[in-house]
Amino acid sequence: MKPENLEQAVSLTKKFTRKPSNEDLLKLYGLYKQATEGDNVGERPGGFDFKAAAKYNSWMSYKGKSKEEAEEEYIQLVEKLSEAHL
Template identity: 55%
Template sequence: MPSAEFTAAADSVQKLPKTPSDDELLELYGLYKQATVGDNNTDRPGAFNFKAKYKWDAWDKLKGKSQEEAEQEYIALVQTLSDKYN
């Protein structure tokens, strides 16, 4: 179950006045999935589905990281992005 702090961070990232870079968005996605689902056990998307493949890779590289650790890293990243874009 995600913490209240994690849920608040996930909500606040949606309200940033400027969209984070693609790399930042992928990092957010990977940490969010690792924190909420755990290790990626899905098949990698096909070669021509670039967006899905990048998202899958961002999540898969976190394999083995605990959900609690991913949650804390996600919260810290959202704070960094909030400082940068607000």
Template identity: 50%
Template structure:
């Protein structure tokens, strides 16, 4: 299984945890996922949308990280979340 397929598989599993992860855990996962799939942020920062700003900041914080490193970090963090909250 390639690392991208593993990332996509685990991304589905992390959505099925029994208890909702913290906002920070979700933002960390979001930023890593976007960096892994898209690369460096390529959109303007929202001005009014607070949730959009938080997501933008989470993604922007990963700027410069390679897609491969982001995939590896996402998989590791997602496994921790799944283990912590159960499926």
């Protein structure tokens, strides 16, 4: 099933019957944030909040990518993951 837009792709992830890998979840997070908010301008979380730091790093890895490019990559990733997780 190919989602037509970001909204459909997000809805499709909520129907997954198996949880994607942490690596894939971080990619989804980073691409979603880049597609919806653009470049990350916040400060990196400090201390021992490893989950927040991983999410921050994932989003930062897409810095400079246009919102449109990030949205298309997100949709493609959801389409690929849906084959294994639906």
